[in-house]
Amino acid sequence: MPDKEKRFKFREHTADFYIESYGKTLEEAFQNAAIGLGKFIVTSDNVKSSIKKAIKIEAEDKQSLLFEFLNKFIYFQDAESMIFHNIKVDKIEHKNNKWTLTATASGEEFNPDKHTEGKAVKAVTYHFMEIEEKKGKYRVKVLIDI
Amino acid sequence: MRLVRTNLVKKQAEENIHPLLEALFRNVPSGLGSKGKTKVQTQEEFDNVLKLGARWAVEHGFGTEQDLKHLEEEGCIKVADPKYVSPEAKKRGMPQLGSLGSGNHFLEIQYVEKIFDKKVAKAFGLEEGQVTLMIHTGSRGIGHQVCSDYIREMEKAYPDIIAKLPDRELIYAPAGSDIAERYLKAMSAAANFAWCNRQMILHWSRQAFEEALGKSWEDLDMQVVYDVAHNLAKVEEHKIDGKLRKVYVHRKGATRSFGPGRPEIPSDYRSVGQPVLIPGSMGTASYVLVGSETAMEKTFGSTAHGAGRMMSRGEAIRSYRADTIVKELGDRGIIIKAASKMGIVEEAPGAYKDIDEVARVSHEAGIGNLVARLKPIGVVKG
Numbered sequence: 001m002p003d004k005e006k007r008f009k010f011r012e013h014t015a016d017f018y019i020e021s022y023g024k025t026l027e028e029a030f031q032n033a034a035i036g037l038g039k040f041i042v043t044s045d046n047v048k049s050s051i052k053k054a055i056k057i058e059a060e061d062k063q064s065l066l067f068e069f070l071n072k073f074i075y076f077q078d079a080e081s082m083i084f085h086n087i088k089v090d091k092i093e094h095k096n097n098k099w100t101l102t103a104t105a106s107g108e109e110f111n112p113d114k115h116t117e118g119k120a121v122k123a124v125t126y127h128f129m130e131i132e133e134k135k136g137k138y139r140v141k142v143l144i145d146i
Numbered sequence: 147m148r149l150v151r152t153n154l155v156k157k158q159a160e161e162n163i164h165p166l167l168e169a170l171f172r173n174v175p176s177g178l179g180s181k182g183k184t185k186v187q188t189q190e191e192f193d194n195v196l197k198l199g200a201r202w203a204v205e206h207g208f209g210t211e212q213d214l215k216h217l218e219e220e221g222c223i224k225v226a227d228p229k230y231v232s233p234e235a236k237k238r239g240m241p242q243l244g245s246l247g248s249g250n251h252f253l254e255i256q257y258v259e260k261i262f263d264k265k266v267a268k269a270f271g272l273e274e275g276q277v278t279l280m281i282h283t284g285s286r287g288i289g290h291q292v293c294s295d296y297i298r299e300m301e302k303a304y305p306d307i308i309a310k311l312p313d314r315e316l317i318y319a320p321a322g323s324d325i326a327e328r329y330l331k332a333m334s335a336a337a338n339f340a341w342c343n344r345q346m347i348l349h350w351s352r353q354a355f356e357e358a359l360g361k362s363w364e365d366l367d368m369q370v371v372y373d374v375a376h377n378l379a380k381v382e383e384h385k386i387d388g389k390l391r392k393v394y395v396h397r398k399g400a401t402r403s404f405g406p407g408r409p410e411i412p413s414d415y416r417s418v419g420q421p422v423l424i425p426g427s428m429g430t431a432s433y434v435l436v437g438s439e440t441a442m443e444k445t446f447g448s449t450a451h452g453a454g455r456m457m458s459r460g461e462a463i464r465s466y467r468a469d470t471i472v473k474e475l476g477d478r479g480i481i482i483k484a485a486s487k488m489g490i491v492e493e494a495p496g497a498y499k500d501i502d503e504v505a506r507v508s509h510e511a512g513i514g515n516l517v518a519r520l521k522p523i524g525v526v527k528g
Contacts, residue, residue, distance in 0.1 A: 012460040060302065063314065071294055078238035078287035112177065117486045120248045123290040126297070126314035145290070146459070 008036035013128055018143040029131070029138035030066060030101065031089040037073050037121060037144065038085045038107070044116035047085040049106030057101040062131050065092070065099045066142060070124040073105070077120065081110045119146045147282055147401070147423045147451070148217075148344045148373035149434065150351070152366050154277040154359075156257040156523070160479065162358055163255065163524045167483045169354035170253050174347050175245040176528040177485025182244025184346065192240050196228040199338030200373075203345035209352075213345065215412050216370040218402065221341035223380070226334035231288070232295045235332075239288030239339055244346045248485060248528040250493055251283040253351065254425075255524040256432060262516035266436045269418045270371050272518050279355075279368070280432060280520070281347050282425050283528070284377065289336040296329045321394060330379065330394075337378050344373060371434070372412075372421035376401045376451035384446050393446070401451040403437035403514045408447070411437075422514045424505055425452050427498035428482070428490070428527065429475045432520045433505040440512035449514035453504050457497040466494040484527035493527065 008021035019036040023029030038047070055072055059065040076082040084107030093100045110117075123145040130141040159166065175183060184206075186192045195202045200214055200221025214220045228236070246253065258276045261267045272278075300317045301308050303325055308314055319326040348370065352363035359366065379396035386393070404411055404420040411420045420437040430453075441447050457465070468487040471494055475482055484490045508514040 010460070012458040014455075014458060017459060064298065064301070067294075068298070074287075075234055075238060075291070078242065078291075079234070079240075081241070112485075117177065117248075118488065119492075122287065123294055129314075 007032040010036070010040060013143055016143055017146065018128060018141055021140045023138045024136065026062075026092050026131075026133070026138050027089040029140045030069060030092065031087055031103070033066065033140045033142055034070060034073060034087045034089070034103075034105070035085060037070055038083060038087065040118050040144070041077055041121055042083045042085070042110065042115045043118040045085070046114060047083050048108045049086040050108045051082065052104060052106045053084075055101070055103040055105060059099050060097070062099060063126060063129055065101055066129065066131065066140065067124050067126060069101055069103070070142065074121050074123065077110075083107050083110050083115065121146055147376060147425060148280070148348065149371040149421070149423050150279040150281070150348060150368055151271050151371050152277045152279065152355070152368050154366065155275050156277060159255055159257065159277040159523050163481050165358040166255060166355065167481060167524045167526055169358040170351060170526045171483050173350040173354040173357075174253060174526070176251070176526065177248050182242060182346070183350075184244045186240055186243055189236065192236055192243075193228040195243060195342050196231060196335035196338050197226055198222055198342070199226070200341040200345040203342045203349070208346045208349035213348065213370045217341060217373040218375060219341075219410075221338070221345060221373065223334035223337055225331055226338045227331035228335050230328040230332040231292060231335050235288050235291035235295060235336075238291050239286065239336075242286045242288070243339065243343060245343075246283050246347060246526075246528045247286050248489060250427075251528040252280075252428065253347070253526040254280045254282070254432070254522050256280060256520040256522050258518050259431070259521040260519040262518065263436070266418045266517045269415060270421050270434065270517065271369065272371065272434065277523070278371070278520055279351055280423070280425060281344050281351065283340070283343060283347065285336040285340040286343070288339050289333075292332045292336045296325070296332065300325055330381070333379060337375055340375065341373065372423060374401055374421070374423055382446070384442070395446045395448070397448050397451075399451055399454065400448045402447055403435070403441040403445070403449040404447045405437050405439040405442045408442075421517075422449060424450070424501070424508075424514075426501040426522075427453055427495055428493040428525055429478070429480050429495040429522060430498070430501050432522075433501070433516065434518040434520065435505065435508060435514035436517050438512055438515055441514060445513050449508045450504055453499040453501040455497055456499045459492045459497075462492050462494050462497040463488065466491045466496070471495075480522050481524040482527060483525070489527050
């Protein structure tokens with residue numbers, strides 16, 4: 001199921017799904033993974049950008065940065081019933097042995113009468129996770145527990 | 147996983163299956179973003195849910211004291227401590243209390259199609275032709291968040307362990323460490339959430355039967371047969387090399403299967419062994435087994451909890467159509483009511499391993515012995 005700009009794909013690994021996302025920068029690849037996650041939860045293209053969230057993540061390496069970043073959206077899904085399809089990763093920095101990510105996400109509350117339900121996501125996992133850079137192109141693979 | 151019996155016979159459920167499923171669907175919130183009907187308003191109150199489990203539900207009018215006697219741990223692991231559950235995990239759990247969820251979670255109206263062991267079946271209150279209700283849902287978001295939180299904490303605390311592992315997801319904390327203790331208390335709190343949730347769902351299911359059939363749940367004899375977790379770590383005593391020792395037993399995709407005599411088993415089942423509940427996938431049989439002495443000796447009192455997937459979700463989506471599955475099951479006398487079409491396709495009966503084979507192997511290995519086979523009549527899917 002590639003999306004139209006081939007920013008991400010949903011793929012399969014044994015019984016589970018994983019998201020494979022792409023970008024010219026690490027920021028873009030992370031951002032597309034998060035958009036992929038949002039479009040996994042709600043498949044229709046009618047999620048409005050009515051509520052805006054500023055996101056800041058700190059972690060010890062790239063993998064844990066991705067783990068915590070995506071886990072935020074699962075938290076929003078469960079705790080606030082919020083769905084995000086409009087996500088921008090502004091910056092990923094690596095300084096003093098610490099990785100930080102800043103992003104903004106816009107979305108709205110899930111409405112079963114309006115939105116097409118995909119699948120609720122329970123967790124992001126490290127299992128199978130890959131963050132690769134080849135010739136200036138980034139690719140992220142992340143397995144989601146549903 | 148919880149099994150409830152009734153005094154209805156198969157024909158009575160079949161004749162009323164549509165009103166029954168409608169009433170269950172109306173009474174028990176399910177599907178993506180489903181929120182519990184009973185909102186716990188404060189953090190303090192939610193902490194009480196995590197501390198007391200199913201007891202909290204009974205104290206708030208959901209079911210009876212008698213129900214608690216037939217739950218593993220009486221629906222409350224006492225070491226649970228909400229103070230070790232993160233605010234994020236609690237916020238994921240609060241709105242979900244009192245809802246079924248989505249994915250492979252379901253409510254199923256079944257009938258006892260075959261009895262394999264009359265004596266044990268009688269002790270569990272089961273007989274051929276009788277209608278039962280199965281409630282399959284777990285700790286939902288709070289359980290997953292507790293897991294994610296502690297994975298993060300453990301990997302920061304033990305980089306040397308991570309370095310030796312093939313996969314970061316396999317991180318652990320050494321037994322006896324402070325993190326291990328806190329994790330156990332937090333995981334137990336999430337398990338208590340699940341028991342509380344199933345107790346609330348039982349209450350609304352009883353109301354649904356009352357609405358659909360115009361009889362009280364007591365008149366319908368809707369009693370809990372048993373309720374057992376299938377993803378939980380606990381401290382238990384087991385005999386190792388002839389000596390009784392305290393060990394952590396983690397059953398993941400497995401279920402407890404304690405043999406006769408163990409003090410953890412409800413007194414009215416203790417002489418025969420613990421009821422073991424093995425759910426089938428949508429539209430296939432489920433099994434009731436009984437725990438055994440062999441399981442105590444060979445598998446720390448455990449057996450398999452169900453049929454794992456044979457086909458990936460994506461493959462199932464490509465291979466099946468929701469309408470066809472609903473029709474085929476309908477032709478076999480099984481009615482489905484689901485929150486989403488995609489959910490039906492993913493859980494297609496053909497996507498799972500053969501449950502009959504799982505139960506047979508458990509029986510022949512002697513780690514969970516056949517008692518009864520249950521066949522579905524109607525399913526409400528999250």
